Amino acid sequence: FANDEVKVIFVLGGPGVGKGTQCANLVRDYDFVHLSAGDLLRAEQAREGSEFGELISTYIREGRIVPQEITIALLRNAMQDEVKKGHTKFLIDGFPRKMDQAIKFEEDVAVSEFTLYFDCSEEIMLQRLLKRGETSGRTDDNIESIKKRFKTFVDTSMPVIDYYRKQDKVITVPCEKTMEEVYNLLKEKISDRMS
Ligand code: UP5
Ligand code: MG
16 A cells, blocks of 8 residues: 555553553544554464564563564554555554654655654553553563563653654643543544544
C-alpha cells in the first residue's frame, strides 16, 4: 500500500496509562483499526518458529525497545492485511517509542496525521500496572520491569512526543480520572478528526 492510501494516528503515553483501553473505545465508536505494537511483539514472541522469540522476550522483560526493523515489519504486515480487507484508518498504539522508529516508519510506511499523547503521573500508572499484574500474566507487569519501563519511557520515548509537539501534531489528553471521564475528554478533543 502507498503512504497516502492510509491514515495513521499514533497513540503514545507511559506504561499503563490506558492506551489499549481508550483505543478499544475509539474502535467501538469510529471506523479505525487498532494495532498495538506491544501486542504484535507478544504474538510474534509466542509464534512457533519465530527467530525473534527469545530476543523479544528479553527486551520486553527489561523494558527496552526492540530493534525497529522487527517492530516495523510486524506493523507493516498487520496494516497490509487490513488494507486487503478494505480498512485504511489506523490507531497505532505504543509506537513509535524511539526516534529512529518514528523516522523510519514515516519514511517507509506512512506519515502520521497526529499523535495522541496520554498523560498521567507515574504513581497512578504504577497502581494500574500492579493491579493489572495480578491477572495479566504479562512478564513485564512486576515492580522491577515497571521501573525499567518508566525509565525507558522518559529517556527514549518522550523525545518522540517532543519531536511531534514541535511540529504541532500532538493532542494531549490527561488520563488520571476514570476510564469514562478520560474517554469523554478524548472524544471532545478529537471527534472532529476521526472521519
Ligand atoms: N486502566 C486504564 N485506564 C484506566 C483509568 N482511567 N482508571 C483506572 N484504571 C485504568 O491499561 C492498564 C491498566 O489500567 C488496565 O488494567 C486498565 O484496565 C487500567 P491499558 O489500557 O492496558 O494501558 P496501556 O497504556 O495500553 O499499558 P501497556 O502496559 O500496554 O503499555 P506499555 O506501553 O508499557 O506496553 P506495550 O504493550 O505497548 O509495550 C510493552 C513492551 O513492548 C515495551 O516495554 C517494549 O519492551 C516493547 N515494545 C517495543 O520494543 N517497541 C514498540 O514499538 C512497542 C513495544
Ligand atoms: Mg497496551
